[in-house]
Amino acid sequence: xxxxxxxxxxxxxxxxxxxxxxxxxxxxxxxxxxxxxxxxxxxxxxxxxxxxxxxxxxxxxxxxxxxxxxxxxxxxxxxxxxxxxxxxxxxxxxxxxxxxxxxxxxxxxxxxxxxxxxxxxxxxxxxxxxxxxxxxxxxxxxxxxxxxxxxxxxxxxxxxxxxxxxxxxxxxxxxxxxxxxxxxxxxxxxxxxxxxxxxxxxxxxxxxxxxxxxxxxxxxxxxxxxxxxxxxxxxxxxxxxxxxxxxxxxxxxxxxxxxxxxxxxxxxxxxxxxxxxxxxxxxxxxxxxxxxxxxxxxxxxxxxxxxxxxxxxxxxxxxxxxxxxxxxxxxxxxxxxxxxxxxxxxxxxxxxxxxxxxxxxxxxxxxxxxxxxxxxxxxxxxxxxxxxxxxxxxxxxxxxxxxxxxxxxxxxxxxxxxxxxxxxxxxxxxxxxxx
Ligand SMILES: *Cc1c(COP(=O)(O)O)cnc(C)c1O
Numbered sequence: 277x278x279x280x281x282x283x284x285x286x287x288x289x290x291x292x293x294x295x296x297x298x299x300x301x302x303x304x305x306x307x308x309x310x311x312x313x314x315x316x317x318x319x320x321x322x323x324x325x326x327x328x329x330x331x332x333x334x335x336x337x338x339x340x341x342x343x344x345x346x347x348x349x350x351x352x353x354x355x356x357x358x359x360x361x362x363x364x365x366x367x368x369x370x371x372x373x374x375x376x377x378x379x380x381x382x383x384x385x386x387x388x389x390x391x392x393x394x395x396x397x398x399x400x401x402x403x404x405x406x407x408x409x410x411x412x413x414x415x416x417x418x419x420x421x422x423x424x425x426x427x428x429x430x431x432x433x434x435x436x437x438x439x440x441x442x443x444x445x446x447x448x449x450x451x452x453x454x455x456x457x458x459x460x461x462x463x464x465x466x467x468x469x470x471x472x473x474x475x476x477x478x479x480x481x482x483x484x485x486x487x488x489x490x491x492x493x494x495x496x497x498x499x500x501x502x503x504x505x506x507x508x509x510x511x512x513x514x515x516x517x518x519x520x521x522x523x524x525x526x527x528x529x530x531x532x533x534x535x536x537x538x539x540x541x542x543x544x545x546x547x548x549x550x551x552x553x554x555x556x557x558x559x560x561x562x563x564x565x566x567x568x569x570x571x572x573x574x575x576x577x578x579x580x581x582x583x584x585x586x587x588x589x590x591x592x593x594x595x596x597x598x599x600x601x602x603x604x605x606x607x608x609x610x611x612x613x614x615x616x617x618x619x620x621x622x623x624x625x626x627x628x629x630x631x632x633x634x635x636x637x638x639x640x641x642x643x644x645x646x647x648x649x650x651x652x653x654x655x656x657x658x659x660x661x662x663x664x665x666x667x668x669x670x671x672x673x674x675x676x677x678x679x680x681x682x683x684x685x686x687x688x689x690x691x692x693x694x695x696x697x698x699x700x701x702x703x704x705x706x707x708x709x710x711x
Contacts (some may be wrong), residue, residue: 313656490579
């Protein structure tokens, strides 16, 4: 890996132990199939911005209103990130300071609710995120979750049921977004429900932002008060979060301490000084780079291909007799449904990893097994798509997955062969940020 050797020469000399582990991880990622649905590959440009001297800079506050001097250049950088974000998503307001997706979601609560308020969100076993009101998370402890999720029978949202729950429980805010929902989310339908009960509608697009940008998934921006996202995952930016919002608050929450401010200002205040201190300027610079990359035709192609690849993989698995949650996918991910099999999701995920296919075990709708083993495996296509793989490779991947699942009981006998075949395939592709 000549690129990496040149790039990390200081680290290699100064801390060979950490250098060596980074190289090992890079080689591992370059010779296996990274199918964790929340991962992809950041570019060298993004990583150079992350690794720049901006990491040293303190500039609490926002552009034009800093609490530290020496902000001439960082103000320009943050404004560029904001302007690019607005253009990319067509948003009225953008905040690029959240340290990651979870702190971004925490800021959403602080901007519009008070502790004890009811919110509607998906429990983790149904595909929701921890921060959507799950019991062990701050969101489940400080707020009351009204749960909803895909119907166990169809694996899809039952909008009639969701409307009934919303009308009887009257939550103040509805989260719409997931970590493990393979189907299209109809924001317009959620917006109708939110409007009927005067609730805020907040989309969490951490998992699906690139396919929204590519126009192969509905756009939440016209329908939502706030939209939360990460900039890593399929967007291929730095590890961080950002928030999009409307400028005006349509409900003007009276009890909120900042109720005289508009929604955009409340979002900003919730992030800083509400939750965070100094912004991570190296990350914000890298986010600006990623937003710029995401405006290119190549990125739109990547977004479209992610979905084509997921559909091709689903078709390959269905043709080999496997069940998929909800019957397939129209996004970047699919969930293999092993409820009828002897082995668990965890057994399968471990056997796949031994063979060079990296995924995670996952609950499926109507799962009878515990969350510690589950009956499902979640597979995503963003990383393979970023490498340049297409439908033909997805057919090969389906074949390898089938061979692993047929040999779970004697996986140690077959895994080395499969792993070598996969490493051979990977050699044909350029891996962004690694090779
Ligand atoms: C990944 C994710 C988050 C949180 O992001 P972190 O950066 O891991 O904190 C929030 N919501 C959804 C839907 C996610 O998929």
